[in-house]
Amino acid sequence: MKTQVYRYLAGTGALYFLAGMAGLAAPFTSGNVSPVWPASGVALACLLLFGLRCWPAIYLAAFLVNLVWHLPFMPALELAGGNTAAAVAGAFLLRTIPGFQTSLTRLRDMLGLMLLAAVLSSTISSSIGTGVLLFSGVSPWATGAPLWLMYYLGDAMGILLVAPLLLSIHALVKLRSAARILELIVRIAPGKAILFLAA
Numbered sequence: 001m002k003t004q005v006y007r008y009l010a011g012t013g014a015l016y017f018l019a020g021m022a023g024l025a026a027p028f029t030s031g032n033v034s035p036v037w038p039a040s041g042v043a044l045a046c047l048l049l050f051g052l053r054c055w056p057a058i059y060l061a062a063f064l065v066n067l068v069w070h071l072p073f074m075p076a077l078e079l080a081g082g083n084t085a086a087a088v089a090g091a092f093l094l095r096t097i098p099g100f101q102t103s104l105t106r107l108r109d110m111l112g113l114m115l116l117a118a119v120l121s122s123t124i125s126s127s128i129g130t131g132v133l134l135f136s137g138v139s140p141w142a143t144g145a146p147l148w149l150m151y152y153l154g155d156a157m158g159i160l161l162v163a164p165l166l167l168s169i170h171a172l173v174k175l176r177s178a179a180r181i182l183e184l185i186v187r188i189a190p191g192k193a194i195l196f197l198a199a
Contacts, residue, residue, distance in 0.1 A: 008046075008057075009053075009054060012043075012046040013058070013060055016057070016058055016061035017064060020062065033147060035150060036154055036157045039061075040156075041166065043086075044087050044091055045163045045166035048094065048102045049102060052088060055088055058084045058087055066080060071138065078132040082128030085124050086155065087121070091117075093116040104164055113159070122159065125155050133147065
């Protein structure tokens with residue numbers, strides 16, 4: 001059991017780190033704020049699939065991403081806390097939906113992902129993140145409003161585009177019917193198209 005938990009933690013941390021580096025390398029990134037933050041979708045999906053016990057891996061990976069991207073030590077720690085808190089809140093809120101299914105095959109589950117995770121929980125990371133960047137002097141106060149908006153939209157887009165994809169890939173392993181696989185591809189294709197256009 002412990003070996004499996006360690007695998008979950010290692011996989012979550014590695015995937016988050018790679019997604020975070022990809023997000024910071026995206027076009028139109030301003031400082032440490034990306035217009036599309038795929039790591040937020042990775043964090044939410046991993047917490048839903050592997051449980052809230054994976055939060056330390058998300059925190060550590062988020063800290064390392066910010067540190068590697070030349071952010072001072074303390075702001076990097078604080079930003080990681082905001083990112084982790086948002087992911088945990090989103091996963092917790094989704095689990096309050098009666099009979100929530102990570103496969104997102106029901107309308108209520110998909111709407112929950114959109115409203116509770118993308119729309120609501122993203123306010124946590126964007127508010128904490130913007131506050132950290134402003135109070136630490138990393139970003140000027142005059143950029144506060146547009147910075148918050150970009151932070152918020154980046155996290156929300158990351159959740160909407162990446163989380164359904166990861167959750168669907170997990171479900172794909174269990175599929176045997178070609179028709180069901182085709183249905184799955186049709187469901188995730190629009191999201192991939194949006195991601196391509198956004199890039």
